[in-house]
Amino acid sequence: MEKYIIKTEQIDAWLKRIIESVPRVLAPVSSGTKTEFRRIKSPEEVNNKSLTTTVSAKAAAFPPVETLFKYQKDGKDTTLTEDSFDKYPETVLWHARSCDAMGFSPLSAIFDWDYKDNIYDERRNKLTIVTFACNQSDECCFCTSVGGGPGNVEGSDIQLTMLNATDTLVEVMTEKGQKLVALLPDIFQPLSEEVDKEAVLAKIPVQFTKEEIKEHVSNAFDSPVWKRQSARCLGCGACAFVCPTCACFDIQEDAHGNHGRRLRCWDACGFSLFTQHTSGYNPRPTQATRWRQRILHKFSYMPERLGVYGCTGCGRCSRACPVDMNLQEHLISIANSNHE
Ligand code: SF4
Numbered sequence: 001m002e003k004y005i006i007k008t009e010q011i012d013a014w015l016k017r018i019i020e021s022v023p024r025v026l027a028p029v030s031s032g033t034k035t036e037f038r039r040i041k042s043p044e045e046v047n048n049k050s051l052t053t054t055v056s057a058k059a060a061a062f063p064p065v066e067t068l069f070k071y072q073k074d075g076k077d078t079t080l081t082e083d084s085f086d087k088y089p090e091t092v093l094w095h096a097r098s099c100d101a102m103g104f105s106p107l108s109a110i111f112d113w114d115y116k117d118n119i120y121d122e123r124r125n126k127l128t129i130v131t132f133a134c135n136q137s138d139e140c141c142f143c144t145s146v147g148g149g150p151g152n153v154e155g156s157d158i159q160l161t162m163l164n165a166t167d168t169l170v171e172v173m174t175e176k177g178q179k180l181v182a183l184l185p186d187i188f189q190p191l192s193e194e195v196d197k198e199a200v201l202a203k204i205p206v207q208f209t210k211e212e213i214k215e216h217v218s219n220a221f222d223s224p225v226w227k228r229q230s231a232r233c234l235g236c237g238a239c240a241f242v243c244p245t246c247a248c249f250d251i252q253e254d255a256h257g258n259h260g261r262r263l264r265c266w267d268a269c270g271f272s273l274f275t276q277h278t279s280g281y282n283p284r285p286t287q288a289t290r291w292r293q294r295i296l297h298k299f300s301y302m303p304e305r306l307g308v309y310g311c312t313g314c315g316r317c318s319r320a321c322p323v324d325m326n327l328q329e330h331l332i333s334i335a336n337s338n339h340e
């Protein structure tokens with residue numbers, strides 16, 4: 001890892017150079033009460049004060065709707081056309097958070113599990129992630145309880161930490177990160193003495209460990225806890241749509257006579273139709289069984305099958321839930337309970 005100091009006032013000049021040099025730069029942009037990752041054309045568009053965006057950064061590699069291929073029928077013949085990977089632009093994800101960067105590890109584990117998803121991989125490989133360490137948090141954040149932290153560098157190519165009003169620490173983890181530094185090298189001064197990065201980070205208490213949650217939920221398939229916790233869940237799917245690690249999708253046909261497109265669209269295991277068979281039978285017929293699936297998938301099935309947990313503690317699901325389901329509270333309750 002390379003470490004530098006830059007003057008905080010020079011960050012915008014560097015970002016301007018990045019925007020001039022890279023085909024697509026995504027950054028938090030505010031509109032009304034919402035802040036989302038949007039393509040930016042100038043540093044002034046960035047909301048540097050946002051804690052997290054409403055929706056995670058996963059769309060940079062896994063868009064809400066994307067064309068897998070197009071088809072054209074001609075008599076008995078059908079011609080398939082796939083998009084050229086050249087269409088996916090090199091992208092810098094600017095001012096993401098540690099919990100955003102961490103989210104790409106479980107996403108990649110899912111998309112490259114038994115079948116390598118070239119479309120996802122191509123988009124992910126063209127992504128350079130610049131995170132800003134968090135010096136603030138809110139009541140929904142619990143990254144430290146699931147192995148992350150406000151200054152965790154996992155998944156980041158570069159991380160910036162504001163040390164004081166004038167100086168910013170720059171940690172460069174990868175070759176992709178070095179390429180961004182090389183765009184305006186004169187502003188980066190090698191770090192001459194160690195700095196106490198932890199001292200300026202948000203303080204987020206550890207409430208449980210992900211291993212504790214795994215142990216508890218792995219033995220709680222028939223526990224009444226799922227019914228109790230999901231009693232007010234509407235099954236709206238907002239928690240899955242905003243989540244950096246949720247990867248459920250549906251395949252849809254956009255057909256127009258003899259031609260059309262096959263689409264991959266975000267879906268959610270909280271939807272009642274998600275698992276319904278064409279026969280009408282639904283193996284997860286209640287919201288309690290769907291809530292159980294959400295938690296077990298993230299904290300039991302994923303670590304068992306993929307070696308990664310499906311939650312980065314970003315708190316987006318809790319902020320987005322229309323009925324105030326707070327995941328951190330539910331996980332604390334699970335960690336402290338005996339669900340036999
Ligand atoms: S489950 Fe909730 S807290 Fe965990 S990563 Fe997804 S949105 Fe963030």
Ligand code: SF4
Nearest residue numbers: 233234236237239321
């Ligand atoms: S956002 Fe809340 S109400 Fe909607 S599905 Fe998720 S937990 Fe249920």
